[in-house]
Amino acid sequence: MSSVLYDAPGPKSRARSRLISVVGTIILAGGLLALIVVLGLPKTSANGAVQPGLWDISRWDVFNDLLVWRTLGFGALATLRMAAVAAVFALVIGVLFSFGRLSASAWIRVPTTVLLEFFRGMPVLLMMLFILLVFSTGSFWAGVAALSVYNGAIIGEALRAGINALPRGQREAGLAIGLTPVATRFRIEFPQAFRQMLPIIIAQLVVLLKDTSLSFIVGYNELLRAGLNQLANFFGEQYKFSFFFIVLAIYLAMNLSLSWLARRIAKRTGPQAGSVTKDDSTPPIDPVQVDPQALGAQSRS
Amino acid sequence: MDAVIDNLPLFLDGFRNTLGLLLIAGVGASVIGLIVAAMRISPISSFRLFATAYTELVRNTPLTLVLFFCAYLLPLLEFSPGYFQLAAIGLTVYTSPFVAEALRSGVNGVHVGQAEAARSVGLTFGQTLTFVVMPQAIRMVVPPLINVLIALTKNTSVAGAFFVFELFGAARKVTNDRGDAVIPILLAVAAFYLIITIPLGLIAGRIEKKVAVLR
Numbered sequence: 001m002s003s004v005l006y007d008a009p010g011p012k013s014r015a016r017s018r019l020i021s022v023v024g025t026i027i028l029a030g031g032l033l034a035l036i037v038v039l040g041l042p043k044t045s046a047n048g049a050v051q052p053g054l055w056d057i058s059r060w061d062v063f064n065d066l067l068v069w070r071t072l073g074f075g076a077l078a079t080l081r082m083a084a085v086a087a088v089f090a091l092v093i094g095v096l097f098s099f100g101r102l103s104a105s106a107w108i109r110v111p112t113t114v115l116l117e118f119f120r121g122m123p124v125l126l127m128m129l130f131i132l133l134v135f136s137t138g139s140f141w142a143g144v145a146a147l148s149v150y151n152g153a154i155i156g157e158a159l160r161a162g163i164n165a166l167p168r169g170q171r172e173a174g175l176a177i178g179l180t181p182v183a184t185r186f187r188i189e190f191p192q193a194f195r196q197m198l199p200i201i202i203a204q205l206v207v208l209l210k211d212t213s214l215s216f217i218v219g220y221n222e223l224l225r226a227g228l229n230q231l232a233n234f235f236g237e238q239y240k241f242s243f244f245f246i247v248l249a250i251y252l253a254m255n256l257s258l259s260w261l262a263r264r265i266a267k268r269t270g271p272q273a274g275s276v277t278k279d280d281s282t283p284p285i286d287p288v289q290v291d292p293q294a295l296g297a298q299s300r301s
Numbered sequence: 302m303d304a305v306i307d308n309l310p311l312f313l314d315g316f317r318n319t320l321g322l323l324l325i326a327g328v329g330a331s332v333i334g335l336i337v338a339a340m341r342i343s344p345i346s347s348f349r350l351f352a353t354a355y356t357e358l359v360r361n362t363p364l365t366l367v368l369f370f371c372a373y374l375l376p377l378l379e380f381s382p383g384y385f386q387l388a389a390i391g392l393t394v395y396t397s398p399f400v401a402e403a404l405r406s407g408v409n410g411v412h413v414g415q416a417e418a419a420r421s422v423g424l425t426f427g428q429t430l431t432f433v434v435m436p437q438a439i440r441m442v443v444p445p446l447i448n449v450l451i452a453l454t455k456n457t458s459v460a461g462a463f464f465v466f467e468l469f470g471a472a473r474k475v476t477n478d479r480g481d482a483v484i485p486i487l488l489a490v491a492a493f494y495l496i497i498t499i500p501l502g503l504i505a506g507r508i509e510k511k512v513a514v515l516r
Contacts, residue, residue: 005430021346117499118495120498123457125459130487133480224363224365224369244370
């Protein structure tokens with residue numbers, strides 16, 4: 001229960017920590033409250049016009065309109081559709097990449113490695129623009145293609161690390177009972193690696209879902225564009241903040257539920273490591289910084 | 302090819318701004334991330350709660366949304382120091398929880414026995430952290446931190462869509478002017494990004510190997 005880093009506090013330090021805790025809470029809550037109040041104050045713009053504060057009813061009445069919710073719903077569906085299609089392709093590409101990088105033949109391995117480094121080092125947004133301009137695919141497929149190639153590269157690296165982290169005996173046993181090298185990889189190594197790396201793969205899918213918002217920039221009509229561009233332009237400036245908060249809430253709901261799923265799966269399948277600090281025992285899965293080599297090294301040790 | 306050479310000054314201009322964003326946001330995110338990480342492992346529960354909430358909220362917000370807020374909504378609140386600065390603020394905020402998580406995972410990666418040993422010879426919380434846990438954690442934290450920087454480098458491209466003239470902005474402008482030479486232009490811009498990201502990745506891999514041997 002108590003952390004290793006400090007003793008179970010005695011009465012004196014308990015009192016002190018309670019004091020600090022109360023003061024800290026007051027400071028944090030006060031800061032938040034001040035922010036909310038300041039945002040809520042009516043403000044006078046440069047030309048003397050007075051605008052109502054952010055929480056004023058006149059900024060939120062637009063949500064009585066069913067059309068707003070319909071537009072937001074369609075936007076969210078468009079986001080989810082792009083994420084779903086891209087996720088399927090990313091998984092397929094990831095599997096192909098991992099097999100390519102582990103191939104016995106240098107003719108396959110080296111080009112795959114170069115390609116993978118190229119895709120991993122380039123911004124997704126640039127890739128979207130590239131695909132949009134060069135292949136003139138339309139914004140939906142430009143987004144899907146860029147997201148699946150980029151995330152496929154990262155999932156591929158994760159899978160490779162997973163396969164590398166398996167005990168050598170697995171492959172040897174597969175070969176010894178007469179399976180071909182390809183069959184060994186597919187039927188013995190890959191299923192284990194996939195299960196091992198599932199939390200990381202799901203975390204990467206959260207990144208993918210988040211990154212669909214980039215397709216807003218190449219003109220795809222998804223949640224961000226629907227909420228912050230179309231609706232805000234249609235209903236006027238004073239609703240911009242309200243739309244922002246609603247869009248933010250929808251994104252958070254989608255991403256947090258997927259992250260929660262990733263964490264549940266990590267808890268069930270991941271390594272049970274002891275931790276120095278008090279809070280959640282799961283190893284933090286960091287979508288952006290997932291470094292397959294580090295993960296490989298970790299799970300080997 | 303001539304499209305690339307003719308517009309090289311533009312690309313270099315963009316590259317400078319990309320590096321500027323990377324530097325400012327990198328330093329800013331490190332500072333905020335350090336504070337958040339310290340709050341996250343502190344004994345005070347309200348700090349822990351705040352840090353956890355901050356990390357979870359910001360990490361699950363798309364970067365596009367953060368930068369949209371900075372570029373379009375902050376000026377409405379009469380805060381407009383210029384689009385470059387606004388983008389730098391957005392990138393700083395967006396990157397800070399990733400830094401915090403990298404730092405925390407480093408602290409968690411130190412073997413429990415180390416902390417237990419330090420505690421059992423009578424070191425306090427602060428001493429345990431500064432003399433035993435942190436020196437080991439920092440070493441393990443460098444590769445994931447570099448990976449955060451690599452991600453930040455790529456993320457600066459989003460600022461190009463919000464009125465900042467960096468590499469992606471340069472790419473957009475030049476491809477608009479020279480629709481006939483899209484492929485060389487985009488490859489050139491990609492090369493500029495790779496100049497930053499690939500060396501960083503190599504350094505991370507190198508350090509990782511060194512640390513792995515030491516442990």
